[in-house]
Amino acid sequence: MKKNLILFTIALCILLLIPVFFLTRGKTFPGGVDAVRGKAPSLPISDLLTPEETLAQDLALSAPRVLDLTTGKKSEVFAIQRVGMDFPAGLEVCTHQDCRQVEIYLWAENATITTLVNVETREVLTVLYQPGFRPALSARLIERATAIIQAAPEVAEALGYAPALEDIAPMQGDLLGSSCNGTHICASATFHLGDRVLWATADLTEDRFAGVAWSAASADERSATMFVPEGCPLPGSVVREGWSLSYENTPTDGLRVFQIWYNGVYMVKSIKLPEWHVQYNTSGFLDYTGCGGQSGGNYIGPYGETQILDLLDAENNVIGFEVVQDFRMLSWGFTCNYRYDQHFQFFTDGRFRVVQGAYGKGCGTLAFYRAIVRMDLAPKGDLNDNFAYWDGAKWVDVLTEDYRVPYQETAHGPHLTTPEGYAWKVYDADGTGYFMQLDAGQFGDGGRGDNPFVYVTQHEAAEGDTDMPLIGACCNTNHVQGPDEFLNNENVRNQNLVLWYVPQAMTDAVNSEDGFYCWTVSGEPTPETYPCFMGPMFHLIQPVQPPVYTEQTFFPLIQKYDPLAVEP
Numbered sequence: 001m002k003k004n005l006i007l008f009t010i011a012l013c014i015l016l017l018i019p020v021f022f023l024t025r026g027k028t029f030p031g032g033v034d035a036v037r038g039k040a041p042s043l044p045i046s047d048l049l050t051p052e053e054t055l056a057q058d059l060a061l062s063a064p065r066v067l068d069l070t071t072g073k074k075s076e077v078f079a080i081q082r083v084g085m086d087f088p089a090g091l092e093v094c095t096h097q098d099c100r101q102v103e104i105y106l107w108a109e110n111a112t113i114t115t116l117v118n119v120e121t122r123e124v125l126t127v128l129y130q131p132g133f134r135p136a137l138s139a140r141l142i143e144r145a146t147a148i149i150q151a152a153p154e155v156a157e158a159l160g161y162a163p164a165l166e167d168i169a170p171m172q173g174d175l176l177g178s179s180c181n182g183t184h185i186c187a188s189a190t191f192h193l194g195d196r197v198l199w200a201t202a203d204l205t206e207d208r209f210a211g212v213a214w215s216a217a218s219a220d221e222r223s224a225t226m227f228v229p230e231g232c233p234l235p236g237s238v239v240r241e242g243w244s245l246s247y248e249n250t251p252t253d254g255l256r257v258f259q260i261w262y263n264g265v266y267m268v269k270s271i272k273l274p275e276w277h278v279q280y281n282t283s284g285f286l287d288y289t290g291c292g293g294q295s296g297g298n299y300i301g302p303y304g305e306t307q308i309l310d311l312l313d314a315e316n317n318v319i320g321f322e323v324v325q326d327f328r329m330l331s332w333g334f335t336c337n338y339r340y341d342q343h344f345q346f347f348t349d350g351r352f353r354v355v356q357g358a359y360g361k362g363c364g365t366l367a368f369y370r371a372i373v374r375m376d377l378a379p380k381g382d383l384n385d386n387f388a389y390w391d392g393a394k395w396v397d398v399l400t401e402d403y404r405v406p407y408q409e410t411a412h413g414p415h416l417t418t419p420e421g422y423a424w425k426v427y428d429a430d431g432t433g434y435f436m437q438l439d440a441g442q443f444g445d446g447g448r449g450d451n452p453f454v455y456v457t458q459h460e461a462a463e464g465d466t467d468m469p470l471i472g473a474c475c476n477t478n479h480v481q482g483p484d485e486f487l488n489n490e491n492v493r494n495q496n497l498v499l500w501y502v503p504q505a506m507t508d509a510v511n512s513e514d515g516f517y518c519w520t521v522s523g524e525p526t527p528e529t530y531p532c533f534m535g536p537m538f539h540l541i542q543p544v545q546p547p548v549y550t551e552q553t554f555f556p557l558i559q560k561y562d563p564l565a566v567e568p
Contacts, residue, residue, distance in 0.1 A: 042066075042104050043076040045138065052119050053080045056100035060115040063124040066104065074107040078135035081251040081292075081467065083116060084235070085258065086270070088461040091125050093118060099125065101251075101467060103135040107205055110134065110183050112469045114462075128462040132485045133469040134185055136252060136288065136299065137172055141204050145170040145187035148202040152209040155200045159191060167191075168200075174474040175201040176282040178210040182473025186210060188283060190363050192217060192335045197363045199283040215280040215364030217335055218509055222522030224333025229301040232291035233325065238308055240321060241348040242546060247323050249302055251467045253374075254289040255325035255342040262350055264547040265432070269376040271354055273342060274468040277481065279368040284474030289327040289340055290467075300338060303328040311345060320347035333523015336363040341531065350544055353443070355535040358505060361520040365509035369518055369532065372472060372482055374464045375499040377426050377434070384429040385497040387456040392416040395425065398456055401487045403479050406451040406504075412479070415452075420539075424454065427541055429494055434538040439503065443537065448517065450503030450534035455483040459496040503534035 042061055049057065057080055060066055069075075083099035091099070097120045104113040112133035116125040137145070146168045149155055156162040173180070173188030180186035184205035191198040197217045203210040235248035244261040245268075253272040260268035276287040292299045303326040311320040322345040329337040339359035346352045358369040377385065388395040389404055404424070405413035415423045417438050427433025441449040457463065463486050472482025483500035508517035508530075516530035 042070050045077045045080065045140075047139065049080070052098065052100065055119050055122070056080050056102055056117050059117040059119070059122060059124055060102035060104065063115060063127060065127040066113055066115060069113055069127075069129060070104065070106065073109070075113075076105055076107070076138075077102060078105050078112075078138045078141075078469075079103040083466075084248050084250060085246070086248075086250055086253070086256060086272070086465070086467055087116060088126060088128075088465040091116060094125075097121070103469060105135050105185070107185075110205075114466055114469070116466065126461075128466065130462050130469065132183075133471055134172075135469040137170075137185070137187055137204075141185065142170055142187065144207070145202040145204060146189070148204075148207070148209055149189050149200045152200060152202075154209065154212050155191075155198075158198050158200075158212055159193070163191065170202065172286045172288075172470065173199075173201060174284060174286070175199070175210050175213060176473075176475050179203045179206060180210045182476070188285065190336045192363075197280075197335065199280070199363075201283065213281070213283040215283065216366060217364050218361075222333065222528075224331055224337070224523035225525055226331050227303065227328065227524070228330070229303075233302050233305045236306065236308075238321065238323065241346065242350070243321075243346045245323075245346070247306060247344075249306065249325060250290045251292055252288040252290045252299060252469075253467050254327070254340075255306065255323070255344075257323060257344045260352075263544045265379075265544050266381055267377070267379055267434075269378045269382065271344065271373070271375045272464075273356055273371055273373050274464070275372045275470050275472065275482070276338075276340060276358070277368075277370040277372070277472055277474050278338070278362060279370070279475040279477075280362070280364040280366065282475060284367075285363075286470050286472065286474050287338060287340070288470065289342075300327045300329055300340065302326065303339075311347065319349075320345060320351075322346070331523075332359075333361065333520055333527070335361055337361060337523075339520065339529075341533075343533075343535075350540040351537060353535055353537045354501070355445070355533050356503065357531040357533040358518050359520050359529050359531045360507060360509075360518050361523075362507060362518070365507060367507040367518065368477075369505050369507075370481060370502050371534065373501040373503070373535075374468075375501060376459065376464075377497065377499055379426065379433040380428040380430065382459070382496040384494045385433075385492075386427050386429065386494060387424065387492060387497060387499070388427075389424050390416050390418055390422060397493065399491070399493050400489050401457045401492055402455075403484060403487065404454040405479050406453070415454075422539070425541060426497070426499060431542060432544070433541050435541055437537040437539060439534055439536055443533075445533045446517075446531070447533040448505070448514075450505065450536075452504065452534075452536070453479050453481055453483075453500075453502040455479075455487065455500040455502075456492050457483070457486045457498050457500065458490040458492055459498050460486070464498065501536065505532035505534055507532075 170187035199213040256272035258270040341357035343355035422435040423438040424436040439450040518532040521528035
């Protein structure tokens with residue numbers, strides 16, 4: 001009896017220890033991701049997450065590389081969003097499975113860790129470390145910025161009263177001359193006072209008030225009807241006039257066109273617009289357009305579906321088509337409520353133009369708009385790309401990563417053009433490619449020229465192959481706009497290249513001889529607008545002929561093929 005009692009006791013202890021053993025080991029998901037590896041060092045998003053978002057966050061925070069990058073450091077999850085068709089090579093599984101992008105910010109390093117996960121297979125697909133990247137504000141940080149601004153005595157003194165919480169609407173912004181110089185996470189709220197706007201900026205990196213600034217504004221407010229976003233426009237594709245391409249609205253990188261072919265030749269991998277910089281002297285916003293994430297943040301959403309419109313000549317003949325998306329703030333038409341357009345124009349003769357437009361109505365009458373456009377050009381495929389600029393007498397090939405500016409600067413500017421107006425060219429080793437025609441206001445859309453900054457970099461997946469956090473500061477007037485962070489003296493001769501194009505336009509809010517520009521007088525239902533459209537035209541260096549098909553008869557089939565077709 002005593003022996004049986006001893007055996008029973010031993011067996012009971014073993015049974016009790018078995019679950020303890022497995023719990024302490026931690027569960028491992030497919031793909032080798034540890035679900036339990038101690039408490040994650042990053043502050044997670046905890047409010048209003050779907051089960052899929054919760055799983056994506058858990059997978060990202062428990063990934064070994066993420067833990068290596070975050071352990072012992074102040075870090076926080078800013079965003080969790082769906083992955084569309086914008087992902088690094090090798091992750092094509094995301095075309096048909098549910099992938100999510102988790103953005104984790106390292107506060108002291110001013111760096112973002114972008115992690116892509118497959119929630120269907122519970123795998124971490126890739127982890128990208130991105131120094132200098134600042135994610136969009138989370139809901140928690142918007143709430144914190146609101147509290148900091150409301151409590152600031154400088155704001156109450158400037159306004160003459162302490163604003164109510166519901167009257168404070170902070171957005172991602174900078175304030176030069178303060179700690180919010182482009183390396184901290186900051187948020188600015190504005191208050192319209194007659195013909196002036198007060199800017200109040202909170203430094204969320206240091207959790208304190210950063211300062212105030214003023215900008216001149218129009219005292220004339222007309223009509224504006226608030227609209228409610230109707231969701232994300234459907235993605236699609238176009239095949240016409242020799243062109244074949246796809247398009248989608250991204251979470252924060254605006255309208256993206258990709259996989260662009262002309263007459264059977266691969267020409268462009270992807271073009272998108274990750275952010276807008278809006279400068280009012282030393283203060284300003286960093287705006288981003290798109291459908292937003294699923295975890296807070298503020299963005300400028302799409303207004304209506306993506307449109308495919310005919311391009312017509314003076315005699316109303318169809319000469320091509322354009323893919324267009326309108327983005328608006330909810331109360332566009334009032335001061336500090338913005339509207340932006342993107343137009344991708346494709347012509348039957350092989351030209352194309354990348355156009356971005358700003359409508360305002362900004363927070364001041366002296367605003368500079370700068371669009372950060374990423375162009376992953378790929379004439380005849382990703383490899384063997386080259387970039388050159390015109391020096392006034394000849395084409396000069398760029399050998400290492402570099403930039404060009406619109407003003408006099410040794411070895412970097414100004415832009416000079418051929419008699420045809422070509423300032424740059426991008427071409428494959430065999431000569432296939434494009435001349436880039438400088439926008440000098442000659443395209444008949446009311447634009448006055450765009451005075452761009454241009455950067456050529458070697459392709460890196462962490463520099464834009466996913467939906468991008470913010471990379472620049474609002475208010476720099478030189479080439480330090482964000483893409484300069486990617487200039488590392490890498491070889492750009494016969495490489496896979498990315499071109500960054502940053503056009504500029506200045507608001508004209510006085511109805512003078514030239515008229516308004518980058519300005520909205522009134523919004524819906526009777527809009528009066530004066531947009532500033534900007535962007536280069538691409539011209540084929542050499543003709544790309546339509547494919548010539550031959551027929552081979554294999555009874556009972558007839559096979560057609562193009563012997564010269566080029567795969568990317």
